[in-house]
Amino acid sequence: MIKPPEQKAVTEPVIDILVGISDGLVVPFALATAVSRITINTMTVIGWTLAAIVVGSVSMALGSYFAAKEDDHDLTHEQHLMENLELEPEVVSAISEETKQGQQQWEELAAQYGLSPSFDAAKARNSAFNIGLAYAFGGLIPLIPFFFTASVQQGFKLSVISTAICLLVFGFLKGRYTSQNAINTAFIHILRGATAAVAAYVVAGLFT
Known part of the structure; x- marks a missing residue:
């Protein structure tokens, strides 16, 4: 019997x-950082970052949906492959028994965490929608300061502060609810955001 790690009950x-x-906090923040270096117009920062948010959210949503669909396709393919292999009866019997036990264990585990043991198109669509919308929300966080400041420099400073705080908070929550070390996950998210922003800033500087 599979014993799942103890963790706080949470829905998918x-x-x-x-x-x-x-994830949505990282790329838009990096792009806003890059554009902030090459322009003094806040609307330019807003326009380019909004475009990145739209592209990123659509990409994340489609990627989530097709990844779920592909996983189900791989499992079905493996099942068909086993059926077509010419194996000894005792081998087939042993494999079938192990597969049956594994399937039962997976169904129990899936039921405990509210997951679907097989591909569910409606659930995959909902998951894709949630991820895409959440990415867009996260992407707006580093952008919002530019709407309310008179200069790009002021907006950028506030963007750094708000993004850093949110990366820590959501990184911590993500780690907590996915059975990882929450503090480590929070600092990893900060490191990701900082690394992406510095890289974008340096590259932008090469063309100014």
Whole structure:
């Protein structure tokens, strides 16, 4: 019997939202950092970053949906392959028994965490929608300061502060609800965001 790791009960949509927001904070922040270096117009920063948010959210949503569909396709393919192999009866019997036990254990584990043991198109669509929307929400966090400041420099400073705080918070929550070390996950998210922003800033500087 599979014994899942002890963790706080949480629904799949909550995990989707945490993943979407934490990922959505990184790329838009990095792009806003780059554009902030090459322009003094806040609307330019807003326009380019909004475009990145739209592209990123659509990409994340489609990627989530097709990844779920592909996983189900791989499992079905493996099942058909086993059926077509010419194996000894005792081998087939042993494999069938192990497969049956494994399937039962997976169904129990899936039921405990509210997951679907097989591909569920409706659930995959909902998950994709949640991730895409959450990514867009996360991407707006580093962008919002530019709407309310008179200069790019002021907006950028506030963007750094708000993004860093949110990366810590959502990184911590993501780690907590996915059975990882929450503090380590929070600092990893900060490191990801900082690394992406520094890289974008340096590259932008090469063309100014």
